Amino acid sequence: MISEPLPAELRSLFAEGADAGRALPVPLPPGRPVVAEEDASGRPAFWLADAPAPAGLWPRLRAAHAESGLWPLLLDSLDDDDPDYRPWGNGEVLPDEMSSPDEHDPAALLARWWADCTSGDPDDVLSPAEREAVTAPFGRTWPGSAPHARPAADPGPIADGLAEHLLAGHPSLRLGLVAADRGADALTVAGWTGPTNHTGDTAEISAVVRGWEDRFGARVVGLGFATLVLSVATPPTTREAALAVAAEHFAFCPDNVWQGPAPQTLSAYADRLVNDHSWTFWWD
Numbered sequence: 479m480i481s482e483p484l485p486a487e488l489r490s491l492f493a494e495g496a497d498a499g500r501a502l503p504v505p506l507p508p509g510r511p512v513v514a515e516e517d518a519s520g521r522p523a524f525w526l527a528d529a530p531a532p533a534g535l536w537p538r539l540r541a542a543h544a545e546s547g548l549w550p551l552l553l554d555s556l557d558d559d560d561p562d563y564r565p566w567g568n569g570e571v572l573p574d575e576m577s578s579p580d581e582h583d584p585a586a587l588l589a590r591w592w593a594d595c596t597s598g599d600p601d602d603v604l605s606p607a608e609r610e611a612v613t614a615p616f617g618r619t620w621p622g623s624a625p626h627a628r629p630a631a632d633p634g635p636i637a638d639g640l641a642e643h644l645l646a647g648h649p650s651l652r653l654g655l656v657a658a659d660r661g662a663d664a665l666t667v668a669g670w671t672g673p674t675n676h677t678g679d680t681a682e683i684s685a686v687v688r689g690w691e692d693r694f695g696a697r698v699v700g701l702g703f704a705t706l707v708l709s710v711a712t713p714p715t716t717r718e719a720a721l722a723v724a725a726e727h728f729a730f731c732p733d734n735v736w737q738g739p740a741p742q743t744l745s746a747y748a749d750r751l752v753n754d755h756s757w758t759f760w761w762d
Contacts, residue, residue, distance in 0.1 A: 491657040502546040515569040523573045531653040537638035549664040551654040554702035573669030582685035591729040592620040624722035633695035633711040640709040661698030662687035672704035673761045706759045724748035731759040
């Protein structure tokens with residue numbers, strides 16, 4: 479198929495001049511660019527389809543990313559019956575309030591978040607011993623970043639398979655497109671605020687996800703009001719490796735453990751990560 483230049487509604491997603499040479503060889507369903515509610519510049523944060531995504535489209539758009547510069551997302555709303563499809567349809571995003579992922583060291587972020595999440599507070603219902611048991615065997619000691627996994631699979635097909643799986647289970651998901659060099663950066667460019675109770679700067683989230691893209695072949699596939707779904711080409715294959723990854727996940731999104739399935743411990747969470755090709759995060 480001959481690639482056509484980007485239509486004006488997609489060119490508007492890019493900074494001035496950044497759309498030069500971009501093309502999209504994949505036909506799109508009806509949709510529109512979305513400007514953030516509180517954005518005075520008028521530049522759209524992302525493009526949103528008007529209706530649920532058809533099967534097979536996300537993989538084609540993902541494969542075309544190098545040519546189009548547009549990262550595809552399967553977007554979920556806070557409520558399936560919401561006519562505004564919050565936060566996407568009504569522009570409930572804050573792209574102008576985010577910094578850049580380039581400004582953040584993911585290892586330092588994870589260490590700081592770990593310290594915050596293991597320090598306790600006066601209103602804590604857990605005793606110090608009970609709190610340390612949640613993060614055993616590490617207790618309050620940050621174990622450091624998980625080792626780089628050896629590449630075992632092409633991240634693209636793994637991401638494509640997860641996208642089709644998500645659509646099969648939740649066919650109301652809509653397609654979004656973000657002008658971003660990689661999926662991790664799409665979170666910041668779109669102005670997503672899902673982790674706001676953990677960090678108010680989504681660029682910090684993007685910085686950590688960049689590291690997972692590089693170390694584990696992770697790819698951003700799905701995004702909801704406060705949920706993030708990643709495909710993982712090279713997940714941990716041993717319990718020891720999974721514990722190291724689980725520590726990163728706890729620092730990144732403590733609600734995955736605190737409000738996850740019982741028993742709500744890092745050890746139990748790590749068991750679920752072994753050979754798991756998808757990582758899902760939810761912030762309360």
